[in-house]
Amino acid sequence: MEKYDVKKAHKELYSPPSKDFVVVDVPELRYIAVDGHGDPNTSPAYANAVEALYGVAYTIKFASKNTLGRDFVVGPLEGLWRADDPSAFVTRRKDTWQWTMMINQPDWITDDAVRDAIEAVAKKKALPALGDMRVLGLAEGTCAQILHIGAYDDETPVLxxxxxxxxxxxxxxxxxxHHEIYLSDARRTPPAKLKTVLRQPVKAL
Known part of the structure; x- marks a missing residue:
């Protein structure tokens, strides 16, 4: 059984160069997503959202493999970040950040499949974020992006x-x-070797 992998299916979106920004056209992609706000390093809501997303994503994967005969690689964690003052990202004022954490889903995964997975995870563990999880269709269009190698807090010069x-x-x-795609597992990767795609939807002035 061949596994679908969004990083290979859309290689140009997940493997930009690390020296220069490139412009890409991002089609509409589907995600499971949870919204929140606050410092991702200290916010319990952030940790809860990430745990819930991975729990549901793997439940969807195994259900798809067992019932549909279609397997896939669980995509990387991704985040949309916003703030009332955009300079908050450069100055790293994390307490003012708002976020949408998400994991990509293959196009054959239905809303019902997501709902079933959320219910299955909820029966095993009480995670508040499960009640806020939603399916998100995101069409970013024209974007500038680059690969950042290093600690998350070292993104400032690039941004x-x-x-x-x-x-x-x-x-x-x-x-x-602002969109970030976390290609590395921060729990197992030294900060200096973390790989993160930094993406910004853009338009002409």
Whole structure:
């Protein structure tokens, strides 16, 4: 049985270069998602959301394999980040951040399949985020992105370069939430070796 892997099916979206920004066209993709706010390093709601997402994602995977005969690799954790003041990302004022954490789902996974998985996980463990989980269709369109290698808190120079140099120099401006794709497992990877796709939907000025 061949496994679907979103990172291979959309290689150009998940493997940008690490030196220069590139522009990509992102089609509509489906996710399971949970919204929240606050510092991801200290917020219990953030940890709960991530645990719930992985629990549901793996439950969906095994159900798809067993009942549909279609297997897939669980996608990486992804996050949409926003703040009333965009400079909060460059200054790392994390307590003001709002987020939507999410995991991609193959297009054959139905809303009913997601609902069944949420119910199955809820029977095993009480996770408040399960009640807030939703299916999200996201069509970002034209985006600038780059691969950041290093600690999350070391993203600041890259984001500063994006905001104050790359976008204005190329006649572009923001057109959606800052998007991060976590290709590494932070629990097992040294901070200096973490790989994160930094993506920003853009439009012409």
């Amino acid at each position: 500063d370069r994006l905001h104050h140099h790359y976008l204005p120099e190329n006649g572009l401006t923001f057109n959606g939430d």
